[in-house]
Amino acid sequence: MKRKRLWFGAAALVLAGLAIAIGIMYEPPIAPVALRAPASFDPQLVRAGARVVALGDCVVCHTAKDGKPFAGGLPLATPFGTIYATNITPDPDTGIGQWSQEAFARALRKGIARDGHQLYPAFPYTHFTRMSDHDIAAAYAYLMTREPVREQTPKNQLIFPLNFRPLVAFWNVLFLRKGEYQPDATRSAEWNRGKLLVDGLGHCASCHSPLNAIGGEQAGKAFDGGIVDGWEAPPLNALGNAARPWTQAQIVTYLRTGRASEHGAAAGPMLPVTRDLATVPLEDVEAIASYIQSIQKSGAVQPTLTTVSSGKAMSPAEQRGSVLFQASCAQCHGPASPMQVIGGRPTLAFSTAINADTPRNAIQMMFNGIGWHGEDTLNYMPSFIDQYDDQQIADLAAYIRGAYSSRPAWSGVDAMVAKLRKEDSAR
Numbered sequence: 001m002k003r004k005r006l007w008f009g010a011a012a013l014v015l016a017g018l019a020i021a022i023g024i025m026y027e028p029p030i031a032p033v034a035l036r037a038p039a040s041f042d043p044q045l046v047r048a049g050a051r052v053v054a055l056g057d058c059v060v061c062h063t064a065k066d067g068k069p070f071a072g073g074l075p076l077a078t079p080f081g082t083i084y085a086t087n088i089t090p091d092p093d094t095g096i097g098q099w100s101q102e103a104f105a106r107a108l109r110k111g112i113a114r115d116g117h118q119l120y121p122a123f124p125y126t127h128f129t130r131m132s133d134h135d136i137a138a139a140y141a142y143l144m145t146r147e148p149v150r151e152q153t154p155k156n157q158l159i160f161p162l163n164f165r166p167l168v169a170f171w172n173v174l175f176l177r178k179g180e181y182q183p184d185a186t187r188s189a190e191w192n193r194g195k196l197l198v199d200g201l202g203h204c205a206s207c208h209s210p211l212n213a214i215g216g217e218q219a220g221k222a223f224d225g226g227i228v229d230g231w232e233a234p235p236l237n238a239l240g241n242a243a244r245p246w247t248q249a250q251i252v253t254y255l256r257t258g259r260a261s262e263h264g265a266a267a268g269p270m271l272p273v274t275r276d277l278a279t280v281p282l283e284d285v286e287a288i289a290s291y292i293q294s295i296q297k298s299g300a301v302q303p304t305l306t307t308v309s310s311g312k313a314m315s316p317a318e319q320r321g322s323v324l325f326q327a328s329c330a331q332c333h334g335p336a337s338p339m340q341v342i343g344g345r346p347t348l349a350f351s352t353a354i355n356a357d358t359p360r361n362a363i364q365m366m367f368n369g370i371g372w373h374g375e376d377t378l379n380y381m382p383s384f385i386d387q388y389d390d391q392q393i394a395d396l397a398a399y400i401r402g403a404y405s406s407r408p409a410w411s412g413v414d415a416m417v418a419k420l421r422k423e424d425s426a427r
Contacts, residue, residue: 027169029116030106032098035090038145049142052135054276055284056128056201058143060269061085071095071149076122077229077423078215081158083122091148104140105133109178111168118168120156121175121215130181130200175216190283194291197284207233207269223295230423231268232360234352237295243350251289256282258379264351265379267370268361314402315409321399324392328384329400348404359397359410363420366393385424390417 053059062085064073072087072095090097096104096114103114111118111125119125131139161167181200183192198204207228209217218224225235239246244262254260258274266274277285314322325333332339333348348354353361369383384393394413401410 027110027112027116027118030100030103030114032114033100035092035097035148036144041141041145045138045141046145048134049138049140051280051284052131052139052201053142054279055197056139056203057273057276058088058139060272060276061123062088068147068149068151070143070146071151072153073151075154078122078158079211080162080215081156083120083156083158084154085122086153087149087151088143089146089149089151090144091150094150094152095148096143097148101137101140104143105136108136108139111172111176118165118172120165120168121171124203124206126176126217127200127203127206129176129178130196132180135201171214171216174214188290190287190290191294193284194287194289194294197288198291202288204236208236227360228269230360230420231270231364232356232358233269234356234361236292237297239292240296242352243355248286248289248293251292252282252285255285255288260346262346262350264346264353265370265381267365267381268368271370271379312402315398317395317398317413318402319399320392321395321397322403324388324396325399325403328387329396332381348400351404354400355405355407359401359413359416360420362397362400363393363413363417366396367420367424385421390414390421393417 059069061074061076062070062072064071064075064085067073068089070087070089072085074085076083076085087095089095092098099107099114106112107114107119107123108125108128108131110129111121111123113119156163181196184195187195205217205222207226208224209222209226210224211226212218223236225238226233239251242263246260246263250260250263254263254266255274255277257278258266258271277288331337335347351362353365356362365381366388367383367385369381370379372380388396391414394417397413397417398409401407
């Protein structure tokens with residue numbers, strides 16, 4: 001009899017546990033709606049939505065290379081496999097054309113799709129949850145007036161058991177803190193606007209923070225820097241450690257133009273962000289810069305500014321790199337180059353990539369360059385991934401570090417070059 005009671009007790013606990021688990025994982029579907037005509041949306045709300053969507057960088061992640069805007073398909077590399085961004089055009093079959101505003105808001109605030117399945121947190125709903133009702137309504141109106149594109153999203157390629165979506169519900173228990181942003185009454189309106197944009201709509205911490213073993217932002221390390229698509233997203237709270245400390249005005253210029261005269265040019269995943277921010281009102285970017293300046297850590301240590309060292313003994317790798325630099329780089333980056341004075345192009349001695357702890361971004365710059373963007377030639381740099389082999393790229397990195405930075409030589413450059421080339425070829 002006692003054994004039966006134990007069995008019944010254990011069974012009850014198991015059933016209770018299953019009930020709790022199902023309660024955590026299950027989300028009801030929201031009924032589909034008929035696709036609305038674009039003219040049915042308030043034009044003023046649509047215009048406001050364009051601003052919201054630009055501030056959220058939605059087109060950056062939801063547009064595949066050479067694909068149509070917002071049609072999805074962009075592969076997002078994660079430590080757990082590849083996730084493909086979804087189609088968020090108003091196509092009723094492959095996009096969000098059957099989504100109501102209620103379903104759209106739930107996705108942004110809880111990470112739940114219209115049919116009730118869990119969205120992977122590569123979609124930064126942990127930040128979007130802070131958006132206001134008005135901003136959500138505006139973004140919905142804007143997206144629902146875009147061109148519908150019939151484009152099926154490729155299947156995600158995730159390791160087991162993370163390819164089982166309901167498990168994301170338990171991740172949400174740990175990392176999702178729902179709730180609209182509440183302003184700090186002790187701070188200015190500009191600071192509060194900046195915090196809302198940086199922490200919420202702009203989701204800056206999702207790229208510029210280190211992640212833990214299960215893909216959540218590490219507690220207490222917001223804005224300490226992270227890795228995105230093979231690029232280093234540098235710390236946003238240590239801008240005083242640059243060769244020339246960033247000013248608020250330089251942050252504004254960089255975010256709106258993709259370049260800052262004493263720091264360098266945006267590249268990799270950050271470049272399209274700056275192109276989106278160039279379309280929003282200036283006061284939005286000023287608010288972002290104001291908040292970023294307020295989170296700087298004290299005790300910044302600036303590296304010693306260096307120019308090309310002529311008397312310094314060079315390693316064999318630096319000697320080989322010097323020859324390559326004169327052949328391919330000196331025309332724009334050499335100290336006597338006319339390009340150094342056009343548009344305030346900074347010396348490489350100011351470069352965040354050259355003064356970084358690792359050669360990652362310097363290598364990525366040489367691999368990928370900065371693509372041509374209309375007439376904006378100041379932000380152009382050709383790619384050398386097909387021109388130079390791994391050894392030559394490593395030699396160039398060694399020379400540039402030794403010639404333009406006072407910091408110690410990088411270690412593991414050869415291995416980093418091989419690793420990043422392999423990752424780039426897989427994308």
